[in-house]
Amino acid sequence: MTAYQIFTSEQAMRFADEHSELFGEHSKLSATEFGDGNLNLVFRVVNDKGTSLIVKQALPYARCVGESWPLSTDRARIEAEVLKLHARFCPEHTVEVLHFDRALSAILMEDLKQYDILRTALIKGKQFAHLAPQLANYLANTLFYTSDFVLTGPAKKAAVAQFTNPDLCLITEDLFFTDPYCNHERNTIHSLILPSARALWYDTDLQAEVAMLKADFLSKPQALLHGDLHSGSIFINNENCKVIDAEFGFYGPIGFDVGVLIGNLLINYVASPGVFKTPEEQSQQQHYLLTQIHTLWQHFADTFSQLQQTATQDPTLQNSRYQQRFLQQVFTDAIGYAGCELIRRTVGLAHVADLERISDAKQRAVCEIHALTLGRVLILERAQLDSITALLDKVQRTVAAIAAP
Amino acid sequence: MTAYQIFTSEQAMRFADEHSELFGEHSKLSATEFGDGNLNLVFRVVNDKGTSLIVKQALPYARCVGESWPLSTDRARIEAEVLKLHARFCPEHTVEVLHFDRALSAILMEDLKQYDILRTALIKGKQFAHLAPQLANYLANTLFYTSDFVLTGPAKKAAVAQFTNPDLCLITEDLFFTDPYCNHERNTIHSLILPSARALWYDTDLQAEVAMLKADFLSKPQALLHGDLHSGSIFINNENCKVIDAEFGFYGPIGFDVGVLIGNLLINYVASPGVFKTPEEQSQQQHYLLTQIHTLWQHFADTFSQLQQTATQDPTLQNSRYQQRFLQQVFTDAIGYAGCELIRRTVGLAHVADLERISDAKQRAVCEIHALTLGRVLILERAQLDSITALLDKVQRTVAAIAAP
Incomplete structure (x- = not known):
């Protein structure tokens, strides 16, 4: 199991590639971080055909409420598990989680860029x-x-x-x-x-x-x-x-x-x-x-x-x-x-x-x-x-x- | 840590002696089982001066409800921890727990024989x-x-x-x-x-x-x-x-x-x-x-x-x-x-x-x-x-x- 580390774009890209079949062997990938950065990193990983996925990683610190507030990265596990369970009962209206890594507190999920x-x-x-x-x-x-x-x-x-x-x-x-x-x-x-x-x-x-x-x-x-x-x-x-x-x-x-x-x-x-x-x-x-x-x-x-x-x-x-x-x-x-x-x-x-x-x-x-x-x-x-x-x-x-x- | 085993009177006696200061070095101890035997063993351990304690052990099986009903011995932990917490807030009216052994699912507690x-x-x-x-x-x-x-x-x-x-x-x-x-x-x-x-x-x-x-x-x-x-x-x-x-x-x-x-x-x-x-x-x-x-x-x-x-x-x-x-x-x-x-x-x-x-x-x-x-x-x-x-x-x-x- 990998130890927790804050993702670079490169690492997010590799994480997305490793845990999905979506991009294919010869894809050229790029990644952009577009979260607000206070609570989580959110990367869009996209290949040269425009296929994309989202990598969301919980940060181990939280400036979420304008001040230091202790916030466990366990929230990433909660998020992934709630989404997966909700998807079991209502897949049409729950974002799809493709992979969750507990050590990295990182979720790979579908990109809703058409929304x-x-x-x-x-x-x-x-x-x-x-x-x-x-x-x-x-x-x-x-x-x-x-x-x-x-x-x-x-x-x-x-x-x-x-x-x-x-x-x-x-x-x-x-x-x-x-x-x-x-x-x-x-x-x-x-x-x-x-x-x-x-x-x-x-x-x-x-x-x-x-x-x-x-x-x-x-x-x-x-x-x-x-x-x-x-x-x-x-x-x-x-x-x-x-x-x-x-x-x-x-x-x-x-x-x-x-x-x-x-x-x-x-x-x-x-x-x-x-x-x-x-x-x-x-x-x-x-x-x-x-x-x-x-x-x-x-x-x-x-x-x-x-x-x-x-x-x-x-x-x-x-x-x-x-x-x-x-x-x-x-x-x-x-x-x-x-x-x-x-x-x-x-x-x-x-x-x-x-x-x-x-x-x-x-x-x-x-x-x-x-x-x-x-x-x-x-x-x-x-x-x-x-x-x-x-x-x-x-x-x-x-x-x-x-x-x- | 001792593995779980169903107490004999002898073992209950030893458990009581080991985890309390009550009996003293030269006490002659005896123990009698008087629980209903369906859910738990309950021993009274008493010395030759009449000083006594109770050993309660959860059994790993349960005929409690007239039929086989799975029942975890974790209930002994619950019992010990509830009694200790309740005793913190109302010691006068909660039976005193002297020792709890999780592996043995056994509780040593005060004897309420005057009640x-x-x-x-x-x-x-x-x-x-x-x-x-x-x-x-x-x-x-x-x-x-x-x-x-x-x-x-x-x-x-x-x-x-x-x-x-x-x-x-x-x-x-x-x-x-x-x-x-x-x-x-x-x-x-x-x-x-x-x-x-x-x-x-x-x-x-x-x-x-x-x-x-x-x-x-x-x-x-x-x-x-x-x-x-x-x-x-x-x-x-x-x-x-x-x-x-x-x-x-x-x-x-x-x-x-x-x-x-x-x-x-x-x-x-x-x-x-x-x-x-x-x-x-x-x-x-x-x-x-x-x-x-x-x-x-x-x-x-x-x-x-x-x-x-x-x-x-x-x-x-x-x-x-x-x-x-x-x-x-x-x-x-x-x-x-x-x-x-x-x-x-x-x-x-x-x-x-x-x-x-x-x-x-x-x-x-x-x-x-x-x-x-x-x-x-x-x-x-x-x-x-x-x-x-x-x-x-x-x-x-x-x-x-x-x-x-």
Whole structure:
């Protein structure tokens, strides 16, 4: 076994060549590193015919959160194993892992160069009808087949142990659930919304609900989550979407994956007035997003419910009333996590381009306040929002009701 | 390291002598095996001055459930480590482990020969005012200090992995949650109550609630549980009680430990008319049990709440509204698990002496039907029983309302 060493382009190329049949004997290879370099190296290895693969290597240090933060390279193993397991249950929408080397913390995987990052596509106003049904399919299959509905108690416990991911979970525990609700130095808050951000620090009602959601994140290992399903972890083109970047994977509450994705679509929703020029474009985008969220939940719930009814192994969990209530609770949880995502992407450490690229500071502040207000309402009222139409209605009313500053 | 071998009395004696300072150089030792021999060997090693210790060794096979059932001797490690950790947080009420040998799966521990088994004491009508406050103290401290309130995310995840206990959890998953609600060959059902037992197999409302409780048992690792806190796992005398037999320990829902204990007190409650001769004795015993349950919950809740307020480390979980709701949910869960314990001890595989020792079959059937009826009501109505007085009121009314057959 090779000892860990940080790849040069040359080494990445050799790694790709060695562990795939793709390039052939007489290929001339080249490699370019294009990761952000804080957490991982990402190389595209390409031959003279344009065939390419990706080599992703976890770095042994982490400047990921703007400061030194201990981060095990075991996250590369987690990522590779989550992707492989998810691909077993939904190969269409999971990036393909061709090889993983534990000592090198390096993954060889398919190149999605024919795809766009979903966040970029959303910001450009590119609309795809297959977005929601495909991601619903991914979520329902990967989450159902790794859950207590299917696994025996012992198999589930072994899986929980296999996917124990303390370092990356800690990032979420802190950045997602703690920092935005206090005056933390890691937060980035644009000055125009400081009063609204500050209000979160004293909102004990909201904090009580966030505590419940955090407690579930800590202690509700329902299924093997992707763990970071924002619109930068999804690639899309005219036919397909594929999920990448599963290094935050762990056993957690099913609503977390669903909710983070919905939250990201809602971030684009509140950002639309700053992103798109004309009212027509804005309203068309917002309509598109609401339709996608509707389809996402409906298709997810239908698929998951179908799987519950036909593929549940545990006899106790075959009870249909229990199954319906389980799914309802997933919905409630998802709304809460969507709300948290809206808030933490606005006032926490990790901001997103949907909001950040709005160059007019006042316009951006309006959108950010919409994000905070909507996030808060979703967290507080999630238990009352008992259907997807109730949720979407609440989204529209909440955003419409916020007075322009 | 010695290889595993089943102890003879001689070897148990030597093990005890080697790993303690208790006996002294010129002691003459003797050892007697007095375990039930199905799961474990239990030796009392005693010297000529009457000083004694217990050697408990896990057997590599298990006839525990009436048939061959694979059962890892790793349970001895779990037992030793749970007892040592619980003793760190509540030494007064946890049996002291002096030595554990992993290869031999053998534990050397203090001898509680000055104590009675709680179940035996309850059946004899022995009443101890310190029962409830001491066990409340044990529960509150062991459960709080192993929970998310205290442990960091990474420390908690390491603890969950350390106490992963698939074999023993599977026994509970099956015997506690599944078997009693279907016609399973492992069940033992006295013929006079067959119609009532059979009703459980078709009670889909009840089964939906049991599914929720099982799902939480599978996926709610709130704290390091004892995992089997029935009245045979507790020793008591005039001054003190001590908890033993932690081989079912794992990270699970806090309400499980609390509920199993309450369930066992309630089993004695419904058994009282069969156990005690005069109506005075019966009513005195039942009054004692209700008082103890009241004190148990009240003292547990007060202590746990005090710990939440003063010793919570996670800033997000310091929110007082969240803490109150957490405790309320523990109560709801506990009532549900108490109900399951009443049912599974009546129609499942593992019966208890409180009911089994009632020699008049008709009288026993009456008590058993009370157990089933009460168990069912507690499971179904647990969310509405929002205080300990509401619970105890419900217990009295439910049992009083059952018509004599």
